[in-house]
Amino acid sequence: MxxxxxxxxxxxxxxxxxxxxxxxxxxxxxxxxxxxxxxxxxxxxxxxxxxxxxxxxxxxxxxxxxxxxxxxxxxxxxxxxxxxxxxxxxxxxxxEPFKVEMVIRGYLAGHAWREYKSGKRELCGVPMPEGMKESDRFPAPIITPATKAEEGHDEDISREEIIAQGIVSEADYIQLEQYTRALFQRGTEMAAKQGLLLVDTKYEFGKRDGKIYLIDEIHTPDSSRYYYAEGYDERQQQGERQKQLSKEFVREWLMSHGFQGKEGQIMPIMPDAxxxxxxxxxxxxxxxxxxxxxxxxxxxxxxxxxxxxxxxxxxxx
Missing domain, CATH: 3.30.200.20 (Phosphorylase Kinase; domain 1)
Structure with a gap:
């Protein structure tokens, strides 16, 4: 080490x-x-x-x-x-970056699950089916964009709000959605070869000379969540937590030490181990x-x- x-x-x-x-x-x-x-x-x-x-x-x-x-x-x-x-x-x-992050989710996890558990059945204007439990697969991947904040928290936003506010033009946004779905499909296929499920991820895009480019990072542990495919179905049937590769375990450690980024909370210091x-x-x-x-x-x-x-x-x- x-x-x-x-x-x-x-x-x-x-x-x-x-x-x-x-x-x-x-x-x-x-x-x-x-x-x-x-x-x-x-x-x-x-x-x-x-x-x-x-x-x-x-x-x-x-x-x-x-x-x-x-x-x-x-x-x-x-x-x-x-x-x-x-x-x-x-x-x-x-x-020139678009001021939105294109978040796509194949499974009900993380932020989406926390919203669902609180009783919400819509995220960023996208309906979520009734009767789901944590880590269930969506019938089809859903795109739940977020505004990209310079400081502080990114905020959920709907496709309609993005276009209405002129954050991204409709033509560009349609293209971003198409790229997002194609990238997620490729990432899903590559993960499957490694015995993993790509649960959710985000993509960022920008423009240069009138052309859209994928920017920043993709499919990393900072931008994505992965589950181990082996045992996924059994864990779901038995109501067990999924075994995952992401930094969610860091968030869980922070939450267990009383920190969720909320006002007045003191951030704990991670020990060497x-x-x-x-x-x-x-x-x-x-x-x-x-x-x-x-x-x-x-x-x-x-x-x-x-x-x-x-x-x-x-x-x-």
Missing amino acids: SNLADAVLETHMNLPGQTAFYRGKVRDVYTVGEKLVMVASDRISAFDYVLPRPIPYKGQVLNQVATHFLQATADIVPNWLEAVPDPNVAVGAAC FIEEVSARYIELYERITGLTFERTDTRGIEDRIERNVLAYLKKA
């Missing part, structure tokens, strides 16, 4: 030609000309809050999973990715969903390594 101190909480690069910098919940994004240099840090977020301690190898896992799936879906929709100069870094075309467990879970997820062996990079001086590799790439580009 990596030294717990050898993890990237933040980067502080000053790149040649840099015109902008944005720090998201997990990624540090540098704009250099018409390119984005996106560093996947080891930060972890839950309930729209960044937790105080980073998770070793998490950034590498996220970046390499996203790269794997971006390359595997490039025939469905063009995407922003151009190069991966470091295990934690992706470089690609800067796009739990940090190591989270790191191991992310590595397991990488290997399970890609079918590849995770190669731990040397994380000593990781911030210097990232900067060195980015500068070398930009010099050649």
Whole structure:
């Protein structure tokens, strides 16, 4: 296991030609000309809050999973990715992002289940059938978009509201829905080959020169939830919790320590043993969903390594 101190909480690069910098919940994004240099840090977020301690190898896992799936879906929709100069870094075309996240759900889980359990039978204007229980499969996947908040919580929004408010034009939104369903179908097929069920996920899109691109990450443990296919039916029949690969277990740990991101709640500090467990879970997820062996990079001086590799790439580009 990596030294717990050898993890990237933040980067502080000053790149040649840099015109902008944005720090998201997990990624540090540098704009250099018409390119984005996106560093996947080891930060972890839950309930729209960044937790105080980073998770070793998490950034590498996220970046390499996203790269794997971006390359595997490039025939469905063009995407922003151009190069991966470091295990934690992706470089690609800067796009003007749509201010919505396209969330698609194949099963009743997570936020959808919490809403359903509270008595709601509609999510983002989409009806949910009566008589469902947690982790049941929807008759067909449902798209439940969310507004992308600069800070704080993303908010559920309906297709009709998105179009009526002019957040996305109707023609573009129809295209986003088509891409979302096709990407989810591909992700479902790829997961099935690895003995997994893709439960729900989200996609982000942007525009460049009038063309829609898939941006950010896809099918990662930060943006997606997976169940193990083996034993799924038996667990459902017996009313047991599904065995899942996602960061839901981090949310559950926080909830068990009295934190759900609500006002007045104090965020608990994750102990070393739990940090190591989270790191191991992310590595397991990488290997399970890609079918590849995770190669731990040397994380000593990781911030210097990232900067060195980015500068070398930009010099050649």
